[in-house]
Amino acid sequence: MTIGGSIFLIAVGAILYFATNLRVAHVSIDTVGLILMIAGLAGLLLGFAQQVLWSRRSRREVVVDDRGDPRQPPY
Numbered sequence: 001m002t003i004g005g006s007i008f009l010i011a012v013g014a015i016l017y018f019a020t021n022l023r024v025a026h027v028s029i030d031t032v033g034l035i036l037m038i039a040g041l042a043g044l045l046l047g048f049a050q051q052v053l054w055s056r057r058s059r060r061e062v063v064v065d066d067r068g069d070p071r072q073p074p075y
Helices: 003-018 029-058
Strands: none
């Protein structure tokens, strides 16, 4: 799940939990909203953790051995 998808789940869950007062038979809309917010938060935390792991892999120390231009004669 991407970070954007997680934020979308949190937003939809918050709308269902806080902004609606619908009544559906055998379904609690408030509970569905709370579950979506928790799932979005879990996805957001996992997405950030994945970004941290990938950024550690891509950071490598580069050592440049500058011996000058090999086409130039030595002085």
